[in-house]
Amino acid sequence: MAPSMMASGRHNTVLLLVVVATLPVTTLLLWFNYAAVVLAAQRSRLSLRKQKATWPKTALITGTGTAFGLNLARALNEEGYRVVGADVVVRDSLSIAKRSRAISKHYSLPVSAIQNAEYIARRILVVVKREGVGLWIDCSQNLPLRTIATTRTELQEKGACACIAADATSIQQLENREAFLDFLRERSLPAPEVHQVRSRSDIHNVLNHSQGKKQYMLTSPARAKPFDSSTLLPRRSLSQTYHEVSLVKVNANSPMLLQEYADPARTYECFAIVVQGVVRFFGAGQNAEFAGGNVHQDSALWQAMRAYTDAIARELGQGFSSHLTLTFGVIERVSQAGVESKLLPLKGAYQPNPAFVLPVGKSSDLVQAYVSVSQLATNGKSSLAIRETTMTTPSTTHKHLTRQRYFLLEDIANLFIDPCIGFLRRRTSLGQVLTSIVTMLHRLLFWDEAYYDFWDPVPAFWQYSVVFAWTALFASSPCKLARSTSESCRGSYQA
Structure with missing residues (x-):
């Protein structure tokens, strides 16, 4: 087993133990939260329910399991919308947005059918007609791009509602990184250089043409990612560059990519x-x-x-x-x-x-x-x-597009568990550990967690903890949970 996989396994095990150890405290705090909501907002909740009956505007959000989708549902609910949610879930009982007060009704999309674009489109069309939806907003992370485009086409042909989602006409422009860069070059927009090299002489020709003013990353097509750190060229000296290129195995039948590098x-x-x-x-x-x-x-x-x-x-x-x-x-x-x-x-x-x-x-x-x-x-x-x-x-x-909220369990892992393990292994100083702990305590004090909201304490922190720990322990990515057969779970939208 690789060292990185062993370290990840230990990290997940420690995180699971932390979650289990804090469950009694978090459950008690959650009950206090519910009591405060009931006592302080009982009258306003009753008037709010009467107001909801007269709300003519209904919005459907797919991807309410994400922090963005859940908080958007809460905001639209405050704005006067009746919000209907839908998301792909492994188990219906583990849906983190199903019991949110901001979502009047939640629909679970079957994991086994996310590749069936026509089925998902018909399923969402039924929801739109049944709930009287006037606006569909897609915030999902694990629905394939083709499924989203097919759903939007179906809704537009039926004249069902307005859509904020990818359409069939433009999905080809961002289908992958190569298509995205071709789209930019065809329209004379600035784009990073990408050269296919079939020999070492091709590499030297590109480097000589740039005259040392540009840096390139040499990668194979299978690893052509924006931040891939395979081989950075040119090196500090000409001899180091020639030595590095001489070690590269280039096959004329399978060209490599020499792409402009950004830090x-x-x-x-x-x-x-x-x-x-x-x-x-x-x-x-x-x-x-x-x-x-x-x-x-x-x-x-x-x-x-x-x-x-x-x-x-x-x-x-x-x-x-x-x-x-x-x-x-x-x-x-x-x-x-x-x-x-x-x-x-x-x-x-x-x-x-x-x-x-x-x-x-x-x-x-x-x-x-x-x-x-x-x-x-x-x-x-x-x-x-x-x-x-x-x-x-x-x-x-x-003005700012920064991560203004945080994920509590990730912070526990990144700001407490990892620094302490690093200190025990003498890889992290005591000052760095204390700084990380102070940062975590500061965030706990002001409590701006991504999923948690005091007036809408759902998903319950207990449920959130169990789901997060279960995911971290038994699955390495949301794609594996969904048993997707392609890279469309998180990467299908990205070029």
Whole structure:
């Protein structure tokens, strides 16, 4: 067994023991939470139920099991929507959003049928007609892209409701990384260089043409990922570069890829809601996977990402209405005039990145963007009229797109278990351990957990803990839980 797999197994076992040890305390706190909700909000809940009976607006959210989908359901519920949820679950009893007060009714999609696009489309169409849905928002992470596109086509042909989801016309543009880059180059948009090399001389030709101003990553087509660290070229000296290239085994029948490299520590992510080819909401921030810093709205970097996103939205056409998540890399080049920064797109996706948990409160710009989509659709306007309205109305923006909420059990693992194990193995200093623990305690004090909400304490922390521990112990990814036969569980949306 590989050392990394053994370490992951020990990590999951320790995490499971922590969850089991804290279950009595968390269960007691949960009961206190429920008691406080009942005592403090009984009258408001009764009036709210009477108000719900008169709510004419209904929204369907697929992917309510994600933190983004669950918090969006809560925000739309506060905005005056009746929210219907749907998600793919392994076991119906483990659905984390099924008992949320913000979701009036929840439907479970069978795991065994997620590859059957026609079946899922008919199933969602039945839900839309039965519940009187006027707006469908797709926030799912494990439905294949073809299934989402087929469902949207079915809903549009029936005139069932407005849709914020990937469509069949544009899915080919972000089907994979190669298609995404080809789409950018065909429209003269900046894109990273990718060369197919069939011999060592091809590698040297590309490196000589760049004259040392660019860095490239040499990978096989099977490992052609934006942050793959296979072979970075050129090296510090010419002799080191020639030595590294001489060790590479290049087959003319199976060419390798030499792609322009961007430092993963300097990657940024932007998220947009696009309606009829126009950006209605835009937010940008540093990639939370590596740093998670802010990008100021008046900075040149923010403006460049916004302009690039607007250009892609226009090129996708008037029929495109969906989420759009883009990851950018920043490449610095030294010239006589100074240091020049170049922004390059690395990948794209049609769904919100699960690493970001956006602030989706009632008054947030994000929720208002969704509400505007529903209002435009219910007014009975044509596609051209909707586009003219969105063109004359300035799109909303969010200054920061950072991970403003956290996942408690992940923090326990990353800020407590891992540092303590590292300290026992003399890999981490005592100061680093104390800093991590203080950070965790600070987050516990202000309690801004991604799934938990005081007025809607569902999913129950007890249930959340059991589900998380069970998943970590017996499965390595959501795709394995769903027994998907392709890479579409998390990667099908991503280019």
